Amino acid sequence: MKKQKLHNINQLYRGRLQEHFGGEVPLVFGDGNTDSKIVLVGEAPGRTEVEQGKPFVGQAGKNLEEFINILGISREDLYITNVVKFRPVRYNQDTGRESNRTPNREEIRISADFIEQELSIIKPELVVSLGNIALKCILKDDKVTIGNMHGSPINVKYAGSEFVLFPLYHPASIIYNRALKDVYLQDMHKLRNYMKKAELYMS
Numbered sequence: 001m002k003k004q005k006l007h008n009i010n011q012l013y014r015g016r017l018q019e020h021f022g023g024e025v026p027l028v029f030g031d032g033n034t035d036s037k038i039v040l041v042g043e044a045p046g047r048t049e050v051e052q053g054k055p056f057v058g059q060a061g062k063n064l065e066e067f068i069n070i071l072g073i074s075r076e077d078l079y080i081t082n083v084v085k086f087r088p089v090r091y092n093q094d095t096g097r098e099s100n101r102t103p104n105r106e107e108i109r110i111s112a113d114f115i116e117q118e119l120s121i122i123k124p125e126l127v128v129s130l131g132n133i134a135l136k137c138i139l140k141d142d143k144v145t146i147g148n149m150h151g152s153p154i155n156v157k158y159a160g161s162e163f164v165l166f167p168l169y170h171p172a173s174i175i176y177n178r179a180l181k182d183v184y185l186q187d188m189h190k191l192r193n194y195m196k197k198a199e200l201y202m203s
């Protein structure tokens with residue numbers, strides 16, 4: 001039932017993007033346990049995600065493993081998705097290579113109502129957002145920033161669902177910033193405590 005509904009909205013999204021780009025683009029849809037009480041929302045897939053057709057694999061998957069280990073859960077316990085389901089790239093004329101970039105306003109706008117529908121189908125109790133894009137998109141508020149909101153739970157109400165949002169920094173943003181990494185780890189322990197209190201998958 002949930003899988004069929006997700007399939008239906010994914011096909012709508014595919015159609016919308018085809019119109020926008022004037023052709024087919026490779027998409028990476030949400031993956032994991034559709035009955036999960038916990039959903040993880042990232043920004044957009046990267047190269048490895050597109051190659052494997054799965055969110056958070058490759059380097060991002062390694063970051064996810066750390067997340068999972070601290071929280072004492074397994075990947076199978078989660079449903080994992082991204083706001084934008086295609087890989088936004090920048091092309092380097094000199095090297096001829098493509099690299100990841102942050103999705104732009106238009107790309108987020110096209111994708112935003114799909115993440116709302118996706119969450120309304122999964123009906124999680126807890127949504128963990130990674131970074132600014134996912135936070136702004138889920139709260140439908142462009143003014144909020146992760147710097148102000150990280151590490152504290154927020155109640156969110158959509159037409160089709162109600163859940164607690166727990167914003168974290170995006171793991172990619174902490175790689176070169178030691179101070180932020182410490183904050184990220186502290187937030188993760190706050191999240192662990194929150195999950196324990198809420199009896200979400202904790203032993």
Ligand code: URA
Nearest residue numbers: 042043044055056060
């Ligand atoms: N991979 C994803 O699937 N999402 C991100 O936000 C980053 C890497």
